[in-house]
Amino acid sequence: MILCCPNVLRSPVVDNKLYSLGLLYLRNAARQAGYESILVDAYFLELTVEETVKRILREDNPFLYGFMINSPEMLKSALSIIQRLPRDDYKGGRVPVVLGGIYPSLEYRGLMEANDEIDLVVRGEGEETLRYVLEALRDSKGFGGIPGLSWRTGSKVCHNSDRQPASDLDVFGDYDPGTISGVMPEMSWTISSSRGCSGTCSFCLVGLNFGKKGVWRGHSAQWVADHVEEMTGKYGARHIRFVDDEFVGCERSADRAMEITELLKKRKVRPKFSIMCRSDTVRRYPEVFKKLRSCGLANVFLGIESGNDEVLSRLNKRHSVEDSMKAVSILCDLNVRVQGGNIVFHPWMSEETALKDISFFQGLLEKHDKFVFFTLNGVDIFRDAGLGDGYEGQGGNWQLKWEAQDEKMQAIFSLWMRIERTILFPALASLGTITPRIRRDLCFWQLKAFKGLITGFKDDKRYREGILFEIFLEICGFLRMHGSQKVMKSFLARRTSTPEMEKEVCFERHY
Numbered sequence: 001m002i003l004c005c006p007n008v009l010r011s012p013v014v015d016n017k018l019y020s021l022g023l024l025y026l027r028n029a030a031r032q033a034g035y036e037s038i039l040v041d042a043y044f045l046e047l048t049v050e051e052t053v054k055r056i057l058r059e060d061n062p063f064l065y066g067f068m069i070n071s072p073e074m075l076k077s078a079l080s081i082i083q084r085l086p087r088d089d090y091k092g093g094r095v096p097v098v099l100g101g102i103y104p105s106l107e108y109r110g111l112m113e114a115n116d117e118i119d120l121v122v123r124g125e126g127e128e129t130l131r132y133v134l135e136a137l138r139d140s141k142g143f144g145g146i147p148g149l150s151w152r153t154g155s156k157v158c159h160n161s162d163r164q165p166a167s168d169l170d171v172f173g174d175y176d177p178g179t180i181s182g183v184m185p186e187m188s189w190t191i192s193s194s195r196g197c198s199g200t201c202s203f204c205l206v207g208l209n210f211g212k213k214g215v216w217r218g219h220s221a222q223w224v225a226d227h228v229e230e231m232t233g234k235y236g237a238r239h240i241r242f243v244d245d246e247f248v249g250c251e252r253s254a255d256r257a258m259e260i261t262e263l264l265k266k267r268k269v270r271p272k273f274s275i276m277c278r279s280d281t282v283r284r285y286p287e288v289f290k291k292l293r294s295c296g297l298a299n300v301f302l303g304i305e306s307g308n309d310e311v312l313s314r315l316n317k318r319h320s321v322e323d324s325m326k327a328v329s330i331l332c333d334l335n336v337r338v339q340g341g342n343i344v345f346h347p348w349m350s351e352e353t354a355l356k357d358i359s360f361f362q363g364l365l366e367k368h369d370k371f372v373f374f375t376l377n378g379v380d381i382f383r384d385a386g387l388g389d390g391y392e393g394q395g396g397n398w399q400l401k402w403e404a405q406d407e408k409m410q411a412i413f414s415l416w417m418r419i420e421r422t423i424l425f426p427a428l429a430s431l432g433t434i435t436p437r438i439r440r441d442l443c444f445w446q447l448k449a450f451k452g453l454i455t456g457f458k459d460d461k462r463y464r465e466g467i468l469f470e471i472f473l474e475i476c477g478f479l480r481m482h483g484s485q486k487v488m489k490s491f492l493a494r495r496t497s498t499p500e501m502e503k504e505v506c507f508e509r510h511y
């Protein structure tokens with residue numbers, strides 16, 4: 001069996017190169033059922049479609065092709081791979097293709113109707129369902145009655161009942177990270193120590209992948225300590241990223257975090273590590289963060305989102321602006337680096353909300369030299385996430401296209417997107433590795449440039465052309481100060497202001 005994570009274009013703000021933990025869990029589940037599988041993590045290995053196909057074709061007679069799909073772009077990439085695979089050789093029929101991951105888990109109906117090359121979709125948590133699929137294939141049994149599965153029979157598509165997520169994650173977690181193929185960059189060791197999130201933010205899909213929003217399930221503290229010890233001791237990992245969406249959030253996770261610190265201390269295991277969480281959590285459990293810090297916590301990605309309480313409540317964040325200020329203070333006082341998530345652009349933004357966001361993030365940057373954000377972000381409105389309810393968006397079903405109700409802000413947003421794609425992203429890509437200092441300077445630069453647009457905006461072509469040129473010159477100055485001549489040359493080679501070419505120059509091609 002082949003388990004593949006297809007490659008997609010990545011934006012230059014994604015500076016990490018992480019492997020798919022989901023594939024390791026699935027291989028483990030297959031192994032427990034008596035099947036070996038080959039993992040082809042094309043995203044991690046940065047393989048083109050052709051290279052991915054070539055890699056898959058090295059294997060003799062696979063009886064199942066499995067693909068991890070987290071977005072429509074990944075589906076597109078997977079379909080180009082699937083079209084090039086031989087499929088007419090399995091028990092008198094074709095070799096089945098199974099998809100899993102958050103996108104097919106929510107979009108299975110439309111997706112199976114539109115693509116008859118897909119035979120099966122495993123919805124939500126994959127381990128148990130995959131095991132049953134493997135047994136059904138082995139015994140030539142039907143797929144009816146396997147919870148969590150959608151399947152094709154002739155021209156009909158059937159959707160079985162949902163599967164309840166497992167209550168004990170440890171039974172799935174006996175994988176060996178040493179079996180990942182490819183060279184592991186120093187900052188790429190990851191662990192997923194929990195699934196879901198106790199939060200119910202209205203724009204977020206995370207909980208829905210595992211069935212329901214607001215539900216957090218964790219591996220035991222013992223499991224986490226064992227795996228961290230294995231990664232550091234056996235494989236020499238010095239920095240570990242917890243990819244959990246909420247490492248500490250509810251009381252159970254806070255208690256578990258304390259237990260983990262106790263175990264790591266006892267075993268004298270002390271790698272640096274990073275986690276993700278919300279602002280209210282830090283404020284609620286400062287003593288947990290103190291303990292985590294003493295154990296190696298180095299970075300926290302904090303879902304701050306906004307400097308406006310009304311916006312936070314629309315996003316159902318369940319934290320306040322004051323919580324965020326306090327959380328950043330607590331963490332920075334502990335000498336932990338904080339990366340703040342932000343949602344500055346949304347359909348309800350106004351000059352007032354934007355200016356408030358600017359001064360809020362500016363204040364955090366000025367007060368805390370360990371605080372940064374990456375770029376200024378807009379909200380994604382997913383059909384199933386809740387924020388889309390009652391919102392008349394346009395475009396596809398899965399993700400709704402939105403426009404700001406305030407026309408001026410919409411025009412500024414469009415201009416900012418253009419600046420991002422043709423100037424900021426190419427500059428980031430040219431800089432390559434970005435030091436914390438450059439990142440902070442870029443934060444200040446973005447806030448200043450965005451504020452300049454709001455206060456000086458004129459809705460005419462000459463203004464737009466002029467401001468793009470001005471910002472281009474400013475970025476050249478920035479790169480001259482922070483980068484080498486090579487960086488500047490690379491930026492000039494990438495940049496274009498032709499709209500049709502924006503995508504080409506703003507993103508590195510990976511397939």
Ligand code: B12
Nearest residue numbers: 020021022043066067068070071100101122125126192243
């Ligand atoms: C770590 C991470 C990454 C890493 C690792 C990627 C990976 N494939 O694991 C990196 C940084 C590379 C990454 C990149 C991207 N990511 Co990402 N990522 C995550 C994160 C935080 C954790 C993933 C994880 O390890 N989960 C733990 C494992 C155990 O769960 P799992 O992967 O979901 O797998 C389980 C099931 O889904 C299912 N399953 C999954 N695949 C398959 C396949 C088969 C055959 C079967 C049977 C079952 C099955 O079974 C698995 C075990 O139960 C999630 C958020 C989340 N909590 O899921 C976002 C998330 C999945 N990513 C997301 C996105 C958008 C992306 C990108 C498309 C971003 C981009 N534009 O570049 C790329 C896609 C590249 C890629 N190849 O995945 C979104 C997807 C939803 C969306 N908004 O569209 C999420 C939900 C984040 C978010 N909140 O927006 N990501």
Ligand code: SF4
Nearest residue numbers: 197199200201204245
């Ligand atoms: S806290 Fe983060 S992961 Fe949890 S629901 Fe909100 S946005 Fe999603």
